[in-house]
Amino acid sequence: MDTIFAEATPPGRGGVSVVRLSGPDSHAVLQTLVGAVPEARRAYLRAVRDGDDLIDRALVLWFPEGHSFTGEEVAEFHLHGAPVISTRLAEALLARGLRRADAGEFSKRAFLNGRMDLAEAEGLSDLLSAETEAQRKLAMRTADGELGQKADELRSKLIRAGALVEASIDFADEEVPEEVPAEVYSLIDSVRHDISMMLKAYPATERLRQGYEVAIIGPPNAGKSSLLNRIAQREFALVSDIAGTTRDILELRTDLRGLPVTFLDTAGLRESADPVEAMGVKRATERAEQADLRIHLSESPDVSTLLVDGDFVVRSKADLGSGNGISISSKTGEGVAELLDLVYDSLRIKAADSGLVGHRRQAEALERARDALDISAGTEPEFLAEALRAAALGLASMVGRVGAEDYLDEIFSSFCIGK
Numbered sequence: 218m219d220t221i222f223a224e225a226t227p228p229g230r231g232g233v234s235v236v237r238l239s240g241p242d243s244h245a246v247l248q249t250l251v252g253a254v255p256e257a258r259r260a261y262l263r264a265v266r267d268g269d270d271l272i273d274r275a276l277v278l279w280f281p282e283g284h285s286f287t288g289e290e291v292a293e294f295h296l297h298g299a300p301v302i303s304t305r306l307a308e309a310l311l312a313r314g315l316r317r318a319d320a321g322e323f324s325k326r327a328f329l330n331g332r333m334d335l336a337e338a339e340g341l342s343d344l345l346s347a348e349t350e351a352q353r354k355l356a357m358r359t360a361d362g363e364l365g366q367k368a369d370e371l372r373s374k375l376i377r378a379g380a381l382v383e384a385s386i387d388f389a390d391e392e393v394p395e396e397v398p399a400e401v402y403s404l405i406d407s408v409r410h411d412i413s414m415m416l417k418a419y420p421a422t423e424r425l426r427q428g429y430e431v432a433i434i435g436p437p438n439a440g441k442s443s444l445l446n447r448i449a450q451r452e453f454a455l456v457s458d459i460a461g462t463t464r465d466i467l468e469l470r471t472d473l474r475g476l477p478v479t480f481l482d483t484a485g486l487r488e489s490a491d492p493v494e495a496m497g498v499k500r501a502t503e504r505a506e507q508a509d510l511r512i513h514l515s516e517s518p519d520v521s522t523l524l525v526d527g528d529f530v531v532r533s534k535a536d537l538g539s540g541n542g543i544s545i546s547s548k549t550g551e552g553v554a555e556l557l558d559l560v561y562d563s564l565r566i567k568a569a570d571s572g573l574v575g576h577r578r579q580a581e582a583l584e585r586a587r588d589a590l591d592i593s594a595g596t597e598p599e600f601l602a603e604a605l606r607a608a609a610l611g612l613a614s615m616v617g618r619v620g621a622e623d624y625l626d627e628i629f630s631s632f633c634i635g636k
């Protein structure tokens with residue numbers, strides 16, 4: 218392993234800028250730059266010098282091997298937050314043979330050194346990209362190792378069941394038939410139950426992690442773009458009295474009381490001779506079908522073919538006249554807050570079904586464990602033992618204890634530089 222470094226704080230001016238080093242040369246390089254290396258894991262104010270040049274007076278931390286984020290020797294410089302200072306330090310580090318870290322390389326080293334499992338790394342990546350409170354909570358649980366703990370709990374049950382089965386094989390002789398103790402089946406049942414609960418919650422967890430989509434659809438001139446602008450509280454989409462104004466899908470990312478919700482403004486739905494508008498209508502239809510919810514907006518609500526249970530049928534331009542059902546006016550703002558309440562309530566119910574497994578990779582590993590445990594009573598002990606081993610392997614791969622190689626690049630490249 219070589220020694221890497223990166224600015225851990227975002228580039229630009231700020232109060233403090235943190236530069237982090239990791240690898241076997243960290244101690245030696247730190248010593249050259251600051252003289253006496255600080256006591257482990259304590260912040261010391263030190264003059265950072267490259268020869269005669271005083272680069273900065275900075276807080277310096279030293280983490281010995283085995284006691285750091287990456288598991289390697291790590292040093293941190295908390296510099297004054299001016300880009301010229303971190304650039305000057307980078308120059309001094311490059312001159313001493315250190316290399317700039319790739320995106321996610323610190324975390325990848327932490328994984329390779331057993332400082333975190335793969336699910337924790339995925340959680341960390343989610344945490345860094347979380348935009349709302351609900352996403353933060355979800356990511357924090359995974360980053361904190363909850364999934365790994367769960368996997369260990371289930372694996373130890375399978376290992377116990379496996380040991381009981383092996384014992385029954387060893388003790389069986391020619392005359393006495395092999396008898397699998399009842400405890401084996403109760404252990405398998407309990408693991409199967411927990412796995413199926415986790416898999417059941419997977420789609421809801423994945424949705425919450427990625428964020429929800431709410432499509433605003435309806436005929437041309439219904440006021441869809443006007444509603445989007447009301448929600449955005451700014452002139453985001455083009456509005457005009459010409460039918461067919463919106464063609465592309467516009468995405469408005471919002472934080473709806475802690476839930477990640479992207480509202481989609483779409484082309485007005487109608488048969489159009491204009492090929493460009495027709496493309497817009499096709500896109501609108503396809504995207505609306507995939508959305509978590511649809512707001513069917515029109516001046517005189519009628520049932521659209523895209524209506525799905527749980528959608529909202531909403532009358533627009535309430536300032537121009539009254540009618541039944543949910544109605545809004547994007548001109549006066551009437552009814553918009555109430556509509557957002559309804560959307561929030563509906564998505565909150567979906568979010569409440571979420572669990573811990575929110576990545577396809579994790580779910581697929583869990584499915585392998587589930588499938589391996591699909592065994593009927595009276596299965597030969599040898600087969601049973603093999604099935605238990607396969608299921609334990611599925612759980613181990615869920616947290617990357619085995620078979621992680623294929624995913625490393627994909628997972629860690631999504632991190633930022635310096636993480």
Ligand SMILES: Nc1nc2c(ncn2[C@@H]2O[C@H](COP(=O)(O)OP(=O)(O)OP(=O)(O)O)[C@@H](O)[C@H]2O)c(=O)[nH]1
Nearest residue numbers: 437438439440441442443457461462463485547548
């Ligand atoms: N009085 C009134 N007029 C509205 C309201 N909402 C939208 N309008 C008007 O209705 C017309 C169409 O509004 P848009 O928001 O462009 O409608 P749209 O559904 O996005 O239309 P397309 O993109 O063409 O499908 C514009 O002239 C808006 O000013 C409303 O609440 N009250």
Ligand SMILES: [K+]
Nearest residue numbers: 438457459462
């Ligand atoms: K319009």
Ligand SMILES: [Mg+2]
Nearest residue numbers: 441442462463
């Ligand atoms: Mg529009």
